[in-house]
Amino acid sequence: MIKKNTPKERRIILKHADDPKYSNRIDCYLREGGYAMLKKSLKMKPEEIGEEVLQSGVRGRGGAGFPAGMKWKFLDRKSGKPIYLICNADESEPGTFKDRQIIHKDPHQLIEGMMIAAYAIQAKQAFIYIRAEFFEGAKILERAIEEAKEKGFCGEKILGSKYSCDLVVHRGAGAYICGEETGLIESLEGKRPNPRIKPPYFPAVLGLYQCPTIVNNVETLCNVKHVLEIGGKAFSEIGKPNNTGTRIWCVSGHVKKPGYYEFECGALTLGEMIYDVCGGLLPGRSLQAVIPGGSSSKILRADERFSGKLKDGTEFDWGVEDIPLDFDGPMAAGTMSGSGGIIVMDDSVDMVEAMANINAFYAHESCGQCTPCREGSLWMRKITKRMCDGGAREEDADLLLSVANQIEGRTICAFGEAAAWPTQSFIAKFRDHFEDKAKNPERKKSSLQLI
Amino acid sequence: MNLSADTIQEIDQIIPKYPEKRSAALMVIHLIQDEIGAIDLEACEWIAQKLEVQPINIQELITFYPMLREKPWGKKHLRVCRTLPCALRGSYATCQSLEKKLGVKEGHVSDNGEYSLEFMECLADCGEGPVVMVDEQTYENVDAEKAVLLADLLLKGKLDSSKKFVSYEQALVSESKTKASVKSKSSKK
Numbered sequence A: 001m002i003k004k005n006t007p008k009e010r011r012i013i014l015k016h017a018d019d020p021k022y023s024n025r026i027d028c029y030l031r032e033g034g035y036a037m038l039k040k041s042l043k044m045k046p047e048e049i050g051e052e053v054l055q056s057g058v059r060g061r062g063g064a065g066f067p068a069g070m071k072w073k074f075l076d077r078k079s080g081k082p083i084y085l086i087c088n089a090d091e092s093e094p095g096t097f098k099d100r101q102i103i104h105k106d107p108h109q110l111i112e113g114m115m116i117a118a119y120a121i122q123a124k125q126a127f128i129y130i131r132a133e134f135f136e137g138a139k140i141l142e143r144a145i146e147e148a149k150e151k152g153f154c155g156e157k158i159l160g161s162k163y164s165c166d167l168v169v170h171r172g173a174g175a176y177i178c179g180e181e182t183g184l185i186e187s188l189e190g191k192r193p194n195p196r197i198k199p200p201y202f203p204a205v206l207g208l209y210q211c212p213t214i215v216n217n218v219e220t221l222c223n224v225k226h227v228l229e230i231g232g233k234a235f236s237e238i239g240k241p242n243n244t245g246t247r248i249w250c251v252s253g254h255v256k257k258p259g260y261y262e263f264e265c266g267a268l269t270l271g272e273m274i275y276d277v278c279g280g281l282l283p284g285r286s287l288q289a290v291i292p293g294g295s296s297s298k299i300l301r302a303d304e305r306f307s308g309k310l311k312d313g314t315e316f317d318w319g320v321e322d323i324p325l326d327f328d329g330p331m332a333a334g335t336m337s338g339s340g341g342i343i344v345m346d347d348s349v350d351m352v353e354a355m356a357n358i359n360a361f362y363a364h365e366s367c368g369q370c371t372p373c374r375e376g377s378l379w380m381r382k383i384t385k386r387m388c389d390g391g392a393r394e395e396d397a398d399l400l401l402s403v404a405n406q407i408e409g410r411t412i413c414a415f416g417e418a419a420a421w422p423t424q425s426f427i428a429k430f431r432d433h434f435e436d437k438a439k440n441p442e443r444k445k446s447s448l449q450l451i
Numbered sequence B: 001m002n003l004s005a006d007t008i009q010e011i012d013q014i015i016p017k018y019p020e021k022r023s024a025a026l027m028v029i030h031l032i033q034d035e036i037g038a039i040d041l042e043a044c045e046w047i048a049q050k051l052e053v054q055p056i057n058i059q060e061l062i063t064f065y066p067m068l069r070e071k072p073w074g075k076k077h078l079r080v081c082r083t084l085p086c087a088l089r090g091s092y093a094t095c096q097s098l099e100k101k102l103g104v105k106e107g108h109v110s111d112n113g114e115y116s117l118e119f120m121e122c123l124a125d126c127g128e129g130p131v132v133m134v135d136e137q138t139y140e141n142v143d144a145e146k147a148v149l150l151a152d153l154l155l156k157g158k159l160d161s162s163k164k165f166v167s168y169e170q171a172l173v174s175e176s177k178t179k180a181s182v183k184s185k186s187s188k189k
């Protein structure tokens, strides 16, 4: 048998994260050349930085994959209102644990990226909205900001220039919906985090305090520093066209070596990730399903095939294992790379239990503003829980599907889709499991309890 | 409500960091909840006055956000991650282990007020599940069996000094400590 080479990681964002000689203190960051890019950018015109970021093609790492440079262009600069920058460090999409690594192990990289971004958009003030479960993470960031202030990297008259921008750490309080950018903004205003209707509340126009606001993910803002370091054009050559730079993939569930791995976009396939990088499945198990981009993304069944034409015209015919890990690959397979959280499930999993677990999450986290989302997510939890408790009925699959279909597209924010897509895709791909449940309602001894 | 001078000082430092006072709500609530364990009506009124809003504007936050409390948790609060990646690695069994060992039901406080246990949604450490937090410390790969050991150490008051259970947060510090000692050794040369 020919032994395949394990694909090689390319660590840009996580370069120092697990380096035994590296710590999260500023002296360490400075020793590695930290804050040199901030110095360089303060000598550039803000628009020039925006152009570099646009040219780099860097897409948002928070879930939607929207090009960062383009988002910055949408900023309303004419109103004359102050501009705000917010770093989304809520990291709450199940299966995602990349921002945690950056915040705890290399906080200055984030601060430098943020201060460059803040200068580029001419923000008056910047915030890091961090989930409250990261107790230590918030303390690390606060200390890092103090260190950066002492050296003049943020606060008043940064590095002796005319530009001033304060950076404030703001803690959430355990609600997933605070990851949604307009929910986050409401939360930062001291209110319940009810997402706002878009339009008109696109943050770049009407954000924090009704002022133009940019919300970017932790990993996206770190990338800004690297775009400046190598130049927008060179950055756009890392990865693939439309899928530039590296991505941090978080693998969890039934693999031998779960963890976070940084690769150039498109450098490897889902199969290579599972079998070569993560050491494959546990002994005696086989692959049943993969959720490729956080729990909100549509599930993939191990024996599915996908064919069609990519945007650039090339035809593809993929099995699940052939899907390239970038933004467009999972999209072509009818799902999404979302937040980069890959959840692997082997043949020991009862898919109805897995569905019930996911439904319990969305039922718990709906903000409750929209009736279809609030009621629908509760019903989906209730039905799947009943199915797992021995009360499955033949018509449950259709019932679940009809509830999910009545949520999608009928809500204020994309949480509605995030709650509906799992159910829709589970039923489409594992309908047999849901129908079997009515025939064999007892929980199998061999399967793990997931609800 | 008797708040320590330190907490009041911190509150007074935090509020002016925001362009609008109301924005400081969550941060002020955290500070007070950390000190007195929960935000009761009196605390709500105090915060509301401080931030120049109505008490309901504070109460609606306490009742919405999962980590804000009207009644305190136990002296030691344990959080177990319930969400799929952790569940796939046995977090339901972990939670049941802890319930049994600590004599407290999930979502409740033990009769003596010492312990409380809570199922949480994803704690963003899914690669090392099941994840259990004891107050502010995060313990990884705590399966049902390890949960028994962890609870044992906790009951004996020896969890913090245990070498068997080093939290994610402790590992960060001890790593940089060994790094520092490596550094000072090499600088002596």
Ligand SMILES: Cc1cc2nc3c(=O)[nH]c(=O)nc-3n(C[C@H](O)[C@H](O)[C@H](O)COP(=O)(O)O)c2cc1C
Residues within 6 Å of the ligand: A059, A060, A061, A062, A063, A064, A065, A066, A068, A088, A089, A090, A091, A092, A093, A176, A177, A178, A179, A180, A181, A182, A215, A216, A217, A218, A220, A221, A413, A414, A415, A418
């Ligand atoms: C329900 C929901 C939850 C979200 N959670 C997060 C999150 O935890 N972290 C994050 O960065 N983005 C999250 N997002 C995406 C944000 O709304 C926003 O698109 C993102 O922060 C923008 O940053 P980016 O362009 O750098 O990706 C979430 C979106 C939705 C609809």
Ligand code: SF4
Residues within 6 Å of the ligand: A177, A194, A195, A365, A366, A367, A368, A369, A370, A371, A373, A374, A411, A412, A413, A414, A415, A416
């Ligand atoms: S879709 Fe759900 S989470 Fe989003 S605003 Fe409506 S009720 Fe809230």
Ligand code: FES
Residues within 6 Å of the ligand: A094, A095, A096, B081, B082, B083, B084, B085, B086, B087, B121, B122, B123, B124, B125, B126, B127, B129, B131
């Ligand atoms: S599912 Fe437990 S930490 Fe994410």
